[in-house]
Amino acid sequence: METYPIETLNTVPALLKEIPQPPKELNYRGTLPPTDVPLIAVVGSRQYTSYGKAVVEHIIAGLAGYQVGIVSGLAIGIDGLAHEAALRHQLYTLAVPGGGLDDSVLYPARHKRLAYRILEAGGALLSEFPATQRVARWTFPQRNRIVCGLCDATIIIEAAEQSGSLITARMATDYNRELFVVPGDIFSPMSRGTNQFLKLGAAPLTEANDVIDALRLTPTPAAHLAADPAAGAVAPAAQALLSLLSEPLEKDELIRRSSLPTEQANVLLMELELTGHVAETDGVYRRL
Structure with missing residues (x-):
């Protein structure tokens, strides 16, 4: 298996420079996206329902064939599903884990193979932490600001009232980025956080065209699509x-x-x- 060495990015992406206390430098593995490719954060709870899983597939499948990349946190739950769907539909995807990028601390350990599939497909892992930084309670909110700060828009798929993804949603509004929230089952605890954001005026998202229109996404030439060797033609x-x-x-x-x-x-x-x-x-x- 190729090792994909950790490299340092000394020039912080333009969108990240706009956030409060931007990182001075970033570490990465793999291939970073072209600067002209819009990035969308897709996040949600670690625990999810069959509805949340189907929505991830529905939205990301609708973005297939457009010049856009999917960013998430590599976590168990909606994050992992977002990366998987991006690979399945040959979209560029970038993971921002909650700790360093060295294999010894890559988190979560059960997604190490997913991380390598992202790298093999032409995507990247990105972190502002030292290579061997282990995850801690404080690293996740700090990671979330990178996820949100990198992106033109953030999509919240499914989130309970205390979900950490709601921190990312608040950051999106603070950073003056597009925020889309998927309406959820009013009886489901896993939708209380997202439905509350809709009450506060967040833009509802029911189909990929909502994002395509808002960001004015353009079709991507087939040659620019990343290919996931492990995905195959059919999921x-x-x-x-x-x-x-x-x-x-x-x-x-x-x-x-x-x-x-x-x-x-x-x-x-x-x-x-x-x-x-x-x-x-x-x-x-x-x-x-």
């Missing part, structure tokens, strides 16, 4: 749906046999249609 969950279509099936029966959450299955079926893997006629799906 594993989508492949599971395809494997069930040895014969045409009604949508409800297909979802029942897949055991996938309905929201996630609907998103995957839409993607399979768009990519030409399946066709639907009168509610019946068949494999092409």
Whole structure:
């Protein structure tokens, strides 16, 4: 496995210079994004629902083919799902972990393989901490300001009342950046934080076009897309749906046999249609 050495970036990106107390220098591994590529932070709770997972896929799938990069914190939960979805849809992705970038302290340890997939796909890891800095309570809010400060916009997918991602949301407003919040189930504790931000006037996000229009994103030439060697042409969950279509099936029966959450299955079926893997006629799906 390639090691991807830690290097120092002495010139802080322009957007980061605009935040209070910007970092003096940054460490990175991999390939940093071109300066003309807009970056979007996608964050949310470590604990998430099937709804939150489906929304991540829905939004990032809608950004595929546009000149944009996805930034998140490599954490368990929505962060990791955002990186995975970006890789799956061949979007540039950059991870800002809560500690240093040395393999010995890379956090969380269970996402070390995900970190290497990001590097292999042409993305990067970025941190203002020393290479061997271990995570601590104070490192996460400091990391969040880098995530938000790097980006033209921040998307909050799902967040409880005390979620750390709400700190990032407040930073986005403080830094005068676009803030998008996904409306959530009013009965779900995992949506109380996001729904509260909507009450305070945050822009609701229900589809990728909300971001595409606000940031005036432009289509990306295919040659500029990062390719994730581990992702394959079809995501594993989508492949599971395809494997069930040895014969045409009604949508409800297909979802029942897949055991996938309905929201996630609907998103995957839409993607399979768009990519030409399946066709639907009168509610019946068949494999092409």
